[in-house]
Amino acid sequence: MTATRTEAPTIAPTRLADADLDLLLLIRHFELALLDMFGRGELHGTTHTCLGQEYVPVALRPLLTDDDFVFSNHRGHGHYLARFADPHGLLAEVMGREGAVCQGVGGSQHILRDRYLSTGVQGESVPVAAGVALHLKRTEPGRLALVYLGDGTWGEGAVYEALNMAALWGLPLLLVVENNGIAQSTPTVAQLAGSIGGRARAFGVDHLRVTSTDTEVVRAALTPVLRRVRERSTPYVVELLTHRVGPHSKGDDSRRPEEIAHARAHDWYARYAQAYPEQFGVHDERQRAYVAQVVADVAGRPASRWAEADRG
């Protein structure tokens, strides 16, 4: 059974607490600012924004504790900001400025802070997270390892090797699949046979598919999942049908205009603005201004330094 994906949802979004809305908007404006800077040639390298997908880590935020491990991927700015609310450190990392979380060595895709880690090789962190989950199961029961991964990443064998071990060994490993229907330029239907749910079931691993882009609805759906992973020490796959509103990285969006329009129609941002214009207006402006200030602050900083002693 596949949910309908051709029309914008008709139900109005749930009104969010200010803190949730602020976080969503912080991520949104952070990503827009990055694209803006790239456009002006002020950023070096590449970046992958999570425009349209911001609600995923925001929904998960209160369901996680600092003692849980989070493994992020190339599209990880939202994951990071939802965990640390630290746009300065992240932007400094992307720009290679003082105060960068990883001294500018890792950049957008390679960040390690406390129990948060991202890497740029698709699927690689799933077995790593299984190893961490093994450690948690033995010494810190009740804690879990969460991995964010995209639909395209289900082409990587590492995912299945890890899922197999996680199921065999009863590991508290939660895979959060952000299924945005595309991997770089290739639609999911052209790169994924069967279904993610079918693949999870083949390992005897529970799977939940969530189609809503409403932060509260997603959070409510995921609450029992995280409880179950913690209490039973078991892997779980949650698949969130989501929409990539922006390009894969910078200007590389080869989708047809109607496909892009379809993604935009599902964007929580415009829908929320329409549903709650007053609340939205105030917070949107506040976060836009805050991010502008972060950009000005970080852009004015000296270059980051990588000390000899920190070089491994």
Place this chain on the structure above:
Amino acid sequence: MAERVVENLNQALHALLADDPALTVLGEDLVDPYGGAFKVTRGLSARWPDRVLSTPLSEGGIVGVAGGLALAGQSAIVEIMFSDFVALAFDQILNFASKSTAMYGRRVPMRLVVRCPSGGNRGYGPTHSQSPLKHFVGIPGLSLHEVSPFHDNRAVLAGMLATGRPGLLFEDKVLYTSRMYADGVVDELFRYDLIGPDGDVARVRVDEEEQADCVLVVPGGLAARAVAVARELLLRDDIVCQVLVPSRLWPLDTDTLLPPIARAGRVVVAEESTAGGTWGAELAQVVHRRLWGALRAPVRLVHSADSVIPTAAHLERTVLVQDTDIRQAVKEVVSGD
């Protein structure tokens, strides 16, 4: 009589598991009663059922799990059944374990060792006989070691884990059943000592003999063969050969290796890997650059042929490096000037 290498490795793992409650040993078919394809892990799972794990056939996944344990501050030792299969874990080694030590802008200790039974001469054929160490040379953050009959594996493994850098430990399969050397004695002619700051390099030489005609540098898997060659060279050709066997092959311990090479002025580097991009070539370029004025002959490399490694014994011999190749190389280098 000294213990066999396989026993030394097994005892090393027993000791490490006893010493370090944060250590996990994992790999395919490790648990008792099977105890690993080469029996290196025999008896471990009976004592530590929770920390010695038989895994599915998933080399990349297993090394990934070990990387996760290391990331969480634990120690992990992985056994790859045949080193040929470490190819399936290349991503985890190249892009995760070794990178993580530095790519987050600060030192992140990764206490992880991947044990790799390697080498030929056992008739296992093209995909079970290789010496893939050379494919891992020059990966920042990664150390490469090879088991030798001179180096106690408890110290080697403990030392590797203590560095906080992930490492690969190659174990030439022909060594497993051979005996460790002990007490500085090789035979009635040759003695050995461990030199360098960590005693990392075994130096084998004729008793009391200071000046060698040639230095022969080999990884541990070739150590016994190199000693046999040195013995023959002494008895039959009157050539005095000193054998150096580093435990750590990468990064190169040049401070320890170069002085004896400079004294002899002649060096042969032998290894079992097939031709091209070899460890010896890396050592050679350092020796040429640093010791050019002291050399009496160019560095001579000996390795297996540029070929797949055949199964049948008579064919395998035509590809793998032979004692006669090493002996011939030393003779040529010594008579060349």
